[in-house]
Amino acid sequence: MVKFTSRIHNFNAGPAMLPTEVMEKAQREFLNYQGTGMSVMEMSHRAKPFQDILDRSIHHLRSLLSIPERYGVVYYPGGATFQFSAIPLNYLKEGESADFALTGVWAVKAKEEAKKFYPNVKTIFDGKDSKYTEIPELTDDLVSDDAKYVYITSNNTIYGTRYKTLPKLKKAPLIADMTSELLSRKLNIEDFSVIFAGAQKNIGPSGLTLVIYDKEKLPKQNHPIPNLMNFELMEKNGSLYNTPPTYSIYMAGLVFEWLVEKGGVEVMEKENEAKAKLLYDTIDSSSLYNAPVPVNNRSVMNAVFRLKDDSLDAKFLEGAEAAGLAGLKGYRDVGGFRASIYNAMPKSGIETLVSYMKEFERSKG
Structure with a gap:
């Protein structure tokens, strides 16, 4: 396991990350x-x-x-x-x-x-x-x-x-x-x-x-x-x-x-929708990633996706963990990957994930 000296981006489905300000x-x-x-x-x-x-x-x-x-x-x-x-x-x-x-x-x-x-x-x-x-x-x-x-x-x-x-x-x-x-x-x-x-x-x-x-x-x-x-x-x-x-x-x-x-739930809803859109747009525009859920049914809290070449799954997960992106492995009965992007996940966490996904696609393309 890679050891980190600071907080990482925690995409675990639960127990999940808490707001840094709350933890402090x-x-x-x-x-x-x-x-x-x-x-x-x-x-x-x-x-x-x-x-x-x-x-x-x-x-x-x-x-x-x-x-x-x-x-x-x-x-x-x-x-x-x-x-x-x-x-x-x-x-x-x-x-x-x-x-x-x-x-x-x-x-x-x-x-x-x-x-x-x-x-x-x-x-x-x-x-x-x-x-x-x-x-x-x-x-x-x-x-x-x-x-x-x-x-x-x-x-x-x-x-x-x-x-x-x-x-x-x-x-x-x-x-x-x-x-x-x-x-x-x-x-x-x-x-x-x-x-x-x-x-x-x-x-x-x-x-x-x-x-x-x-x-x-x-x-x-x-x-x-x-x-x-x-x-x-x-x-x-x-x-x-x-x-x-x-x-x-x-x-x-x-x-x-x-x-x-x-600012309350209304503010969080807008932030959550924006975070989810950034991630789903990346998946939908990719030749490597695929989201199995129809657009109208997609969760804003838990984005499930797969690699079209599942032989790369282990490498994707290994690289993600080394980059400080934890908890992306999909549920054991479903496979693939899952990014849980609850209220506490900042937009910067999604941006880091998207950046890694694009770089992984370029390197494997």
């Missing part, structure tokens, strides 16, 4: 948080300094996403996969069903988990035959009459796809896994009953998940729900039913403050 602030406060004489990592989650961190982080998040008051905002321990079980247990009763749009492996896993408890859940779109490069246009016409909710994965990290236009449904509540794109583009929160996201893409360190849910649309259940999966219980306890991942919440709060200082 966390470094300054690591041993002594704001005169408390201790690190946030050592601090009691019941202490006032941590409660202030928690409250401030949620305040900034509500502001960034314009979250209505009727929506609960809850931090959960663990990854977003935890919600694959929590959501059906909170939103379905025995014999009830929900609709799933299967645009990738994580939506498939979510349906499989729901089916353990509720065998009547349905598939209203399956992108398996297209190798998950297709994204459906979801309308009320596709929704089952008995669906209690419709479940989507809004951005597919593995396959480099996303819903360019997010569904607006009236027939059933919409629930979205937004792990790899929350805070990267503008949303109308009221189009969703639930949004959840693992932190390790655009929010903070791994081991933390954020859930935003419409409290007015949460059904009353007559079956037991494990306490740590119970939306109402966790919200009433202010994310503190048990000891939460305190340092990850602190880091998420710093990221939210950074986003506010940057």
Whole structure:
């Protein structure tokens, strides 16, 4: 492995890079948080300094996403996969069903988990035959009459796809896994009953998940729900039913403050679109590289591409890593390459990647 004396361009899909300014602030406060004489990592989650961190982080998040008051905002321990079980247990009763749009492996896993408890859940779109490069246009016409909710994965990290236009449904509540794109583009929160996201893409360190849910649309259940999966219980306890991942919440709060200082989600969306365009334009104009995803389905967060001569894959990756371009290897079941260009990735990182790609093409041309 090449050793570096400074920060590199980190294109890992997750855990992903964090903003340098956030890391530097966390470094300054690591041993002594704001005169408390201790690190946030050592601090009691019941202490006032941590409660202030928690409250401030949620305040900034509500502001960034314009979250209505009727929506609960809850931090959960663990990854977003935890919600694959929590959501059906909170939103379905025995014999009830929900609709799933299967645009990738994580939506498939979510349906499989729901089916353990509720065998009547349905598939209203399956992108398996297209190798998950297709994204459906979801309308009320596709929704089952008995669906209690419709479940989507809004951005597919593995396959480099996303819903360019997010569904607006009236027939059933919409629930979205937004792990790899929350805070990267503008949303109308009221189009969703639930949004959840693992932190390790655009929010903070791994081991933390954020859930935003419409409290007015949460059904009353007559079956037991494990306490740590119970939306109402966790919200009433202010994310503190048990000891939460305190340092990850602190880091998420710093990221939210950074986003506010940057100008908010609208500014980030424009920056992200520009970064993605620079990379996709390079791929599309090349005789060596190829993007397998149709233009209208392409993710802005995760750009998947291949070499038309895959015998060069190992050399491309070796050269990239030597140039300080980390994490470009594609997902193990897909192959090729993937550049994850989340909010924290500066435009200079994309420019460096594009420069390397062009030079590699010239040298192999």
